[in-house]
Amino acid sequence: MSEDTTDDVEGDDQSPRERLGEEKERAVAGFDQGVVDILSWVLDTETRARIFVYLRQHPWSTSEEVADGTGLYPSTVREALAELADEDVVERRKRQSEGAGNNPYEYTAIAPSELVGGVVGRVQDELNTVFNLDAHLGDDSEPENTDQPVRIEVEEADDGGDER
Structure with missing residues (x-):
């Protein structure tokens, strides 16, 4: 029996670089969840923590952009952003645009x-x-x-x- 059994081992068809990339993604996801867990305690809810992390990564985003980026309901994001702004955890300003129309608020985290x-x-x-x-x-x-x-x-x- 000289059959090669390496085909049965999962992941052997991947290069070391691909395996390292996957491990890095898993580690980053675990780290991100750890940060969210700590911030959930500091900011009272996971929703507020996820918004804070998103705004640290994407400063001066609108509530719609935050909702899209976090997967949270837009109404939930708007309510949380209003609370966080009242608590001075996020800063808010009107977005400047060239055209006429409604300029939405944009937010950044402290x-x-x-x-x-x-x-x-x-x-x-x-x-x-x-x-x-x-x-x-x-x-x-x-x-x-x-x-x-x-x-x-x-x-x-x-x-x-x-x-x-």
Whole structure:
């Protein structure tokens, strides 16, 4: 029996470059989903996270472009964009066009570092509320401590490699 059994093994007819390309696509998809999962926690919903990621990749897009690019319903995108604009997570401006007619709004997402700053403040406030829970509940057995025991600082990474 000198039959070659390599035909039975899946993927052997692909070049190494093709296999690497497929692995890269799978890794990127997994990474993207991980980013969306984290942003879903930060931004409250997966819908808002997907919109944020899309706008980081495609700044100054209209709600229609965001809906097309994310696969979300246009009405859902419009509602989420309005909320995100109210929360200063996205910036909004009127699209300028040469012709007459309706100029739609276009949106871009703030930098992730700005987004983290807002989240840190929210988390810090919530942790301090927990630490000072007895004071808030009126429990007099412990001395009242209205200090802010939790302080979270976020520093931007130094891309230049200089130590600070």
